[in-house]
Amino acid sequence: MNILLMLVPLSLVLLGVAVAAFVWAVKRGQFDDLDTPALDILEDNDRPAPPPAKPAPPAPPEPDA
Numbered sequence: 001m002n003i004l005l006m007l008v009p010l011s012l013v014l015l016g017v018a019v020a021a022f023v024w025a026v027k028r029g030q031f032d033d034l035d036t037p038a039l040d041i042l043e044d045n046d047r048p049a050p051p052p053a054k055p056a057p058p059a060p061p062e063p064d065a
Contacts, residue, residue: 025031
């Protein structure tokens with residue numbers, strides 16, 4: 001029975017932490033747009049890859065002194 005004196009307040013504290021985390025997430029806008037991230041993966045990105053960069057021309061040989 002004595003364990004209830006510890007577990008009930010502990011559970012209330014954990015509940016308070018969970019509610020505070022939820023309120024914080026709502027205020028920060030975490031739940032504003034729930035549809036776009038799920039639809040982004042379905043977007044068809046068939047753009048061609050950019051052409052490879054041309055290699056730099058070789059440096060001219062240095063004259064001997």
